Amino acid sequence: MSTIALAFDLGGTELRGALVERSGEVVKRVSAPTLAGAGSEAVIGQIIALADRLLKENPQAKVSGIGMCAPGPLDPKAGIVIGPPTLAGWHNVPLIDILSRQFGLPVRLENDANAAALGEWRFGAGRGAGSLVFVTVSTGIGGGVVADGHIYHGRRGLAAEIGHMTITGEGDRCFCGNVGCFEAVASGTALGRRATRLTKPGDGSVLRRLSDDGDVSARHVVDAARAGDAAAGELVDTEAKWLGIGFTNLLHLYSPDLIVMGGGLANGFDLLAPGIRATVDERAMQAYRDVPIVPAELGDRAGLVGAASLILWEGEPGTALAMVQNEQTKPVEKAAASARSIIERMKESEGN
Template structure:
């Protein structure tokens, strides 16, 4: 059965992507075509009212120059948030947004209905409708960058859980009593495999192996990033190989558990980690195959996300378009 037919719609929406470093907005058609876009720095330290003013300037500029009528606004924003009440609860990258009534404020200022979701769920919907998830009904989206975000599309619907926070696959516990995680738990996938934590683990290993290429390729160990790890890995540095081997095992454990739990057709992986290319996807498929239940892994595609830089705006658009068409959001 094909993806739900947003393509058939002639709606246009204003899509807003609120990040800790930049605000982006765009006019998007029902087929997921980005007709116009604009962005500006968030300056998050200035607090929600000033950020909202700048965001509204961006939106009004786009609406003024749009040649098509816009029926709805969609917003993707880092969580935690309350999608039922339209509140931003207290995201770590947006200081001062404590129970901030974003939906009500935008509705009042723009005089349009507003739909809100967290950025990972929005990105999952974007890949589902317009990207690498097209044609599926059961899709898992995993984005691995600074942190790990994810979204579950089950039976054609975004699975939200009781308050809208379901699908935190970055916090699957892949190692009992393992490394401490930002969420307060231990042994979470994110505590090992996010870009930030790959770099952190690399620094620790480099300190133990000062003669390694990983250690010698930077002026000081604090300069090590996930990109440094990739370069050392490409040069077959033993320490980088060991680090990546452990990372792949833990990622495979998380993905295999997800496959066993949800029986998806496709796993779509996005974010900076996809820069590892075949060094990621080829061994990850093999290791998931070795760990997942064969009947559930059979036929599952593990592939790269397609939407790249515009995924935030297209995700916010998908949230609005689904709501406009009365699809479950």
């Protein structure tokens, strides 16, 4: 088997793991619901347990390292997860040190949106481009910038918080505390909120029927628009306008070769694209209007593939990773204990 990397995409809802070849092919993939409320030790235990499973099922794998992506804020150079709002109990967790001590392998850490941007640039919609801006539009809005073949990190790796650009002075308050953030007006959550306010339970609308008279989601809006519902079509047009305004700002800021749109709302890209393009053509300066805006190609593999490429394209080949499992101990419990022991030893060494 060719040299491969262990890759992990840590999300607030799901933890994904994979063995990925240098070609970008995902050889084997596993996942588990993230124990997001249980603290860092429990989640690190999950990572170790999934790694064990992957390697037991692929004993000939020549693993060169571990690529890890996680929600920010995080510091990729220091290898520290600073404090993502979707993961309870994560405060300045030295994830690279913990995993490298556990496995004896090189470990690389990257923001999840940056990793997805890298994956799309190297193996997806951005193949052959010198630079791109990747925008993920889902529950929130995130993104990453690849410029001249490198992720643009900025100070402490905190660059490209695309969702928190201020694009209006009005509207709902963002979870960050500001009003008018790109995320607050153009995310899938924002689209669903507008649709819910537009309709009422029991009003007989297509949107409420699709939602079983509950809150309307962005997916319901897209499905209703595909079915020809006029109200949903207007909501899609409004969403496209806000996306177009945000994308115009990104064009003016970064001047990329293309913008790649991913995330859950990319499932409706064909409906959104005409309105996005019309807004960009109206608002962008002439020199920026020819930049393509395209849908992502890798789907939820982008983060895994991007994380793996941090190792496979920049790290040195390693040796096969063997892990011994006590069959009498549940994998996650044992792995969590191992992670806890490493953290305790690190704390002791810092105190001496």
